[in-house]
Amino acid sequence: MKTYDGQTAKFLAVVGENMPEVSGKMMQWWIENPLSLQVVLRSLCTKPNFEVWKTIKLGTVGLKTAEDFRRALHKDGFEINDRASDILGKFAFTVATEETEVDLAKVTVAELGFKDGAKREQIYERAKELGLELCPAEVGPQLRLQYQDQPNGEWVLIGMKPIVDSDGDPNVFYMERIDSKLWLSSYWGSSDSFWHADRQWVFCRPRK
Incomplete structure (x- = not known):
């Protein structure tokens, strides 16, 4: 025995x-x-093997500051809400010093094992347990610029360390498409914020 x-x-x-x-x-x-x-x-x-959803570039030429991103978003016809614009300018928002590629995985809260939804902190912990990593904050605006064929009605959150806005509230980036408008926005990102099972999060998928 x-x-x-x-x-x-x-x-x-x-x-x-x-x-x-x-x-x-x-x-x-x-x-x-x-x-x-x-x-x-x-x-x-056995851990689930999350497929690469998208590969994007960080640290691209001409996009090094908050104002660079704001100009690029407006120039290409994207919408950006006030909070997202605000956290772009915070010290915690950093940009890769050299151009590099990152692989992204898109998963629902249910696919992480939470059939009844979960708090953000639980979602992040489970994603790490399953081999995923938090995204650099730069993934938010870069994915928005590089994801122009987003389906109408899709709402995708970025799994990142929250950035505190000018009102003292933690925020994470998210992007959505409403009819013809493609948005970069941010949402309340406290550790105990609750997310339903069908919500989609994007995390980095490490390369082996």
């Missing part, structure tokens, strides 16, 4: 408490077929 450390024993207890109803006949089949059970359990414990 195996012995387990405290964490493993607790994990097995939680699994037992949350097991769906299983008939005695089915239980006996699993008991008699442990290798089949191992295959099922391995599949459950």
Whole structure:
């Protein structure tokens, strides 16, 4: 009989408490077929492999300051709300010193395992556990400039460290398309802000 450390024993207890109803006949089949059970359990414990959704460039020529981004957005016909424009000018908003590419993954809160929604802090923690990383803040305006074919009605949040605006409120970038208008905006980004299961977040997907 195996012995387990405290964490493993607790994990097995939680699994037992949350097991769906299983008939005695089915239980006996699993008991008699442990290798089949191992295959099922391995599949459950495998991290999901989030596909690259988009690859964008950071640190591009001519886009080094907040004003550079504001001009580029307006020149190309994008809309930007006041809060997003505000946090572009904050010290916490930094730009890559050299041109570089980053791979992005787009995931829903449900795909991170939260079928009933979750707080931002929980979403970030789970994304990191599953191998994703927070985006540099520059991803916000750069993705907006490079994502011109956004579907109408789509609303995408940037998984980034929140930037405090001039009113003292934490903000994260998001982008949406409303009819013909493509917006770069920002939204309340406190650690306990709640997001429904269908909300989409963008995170960086590290290259191996």
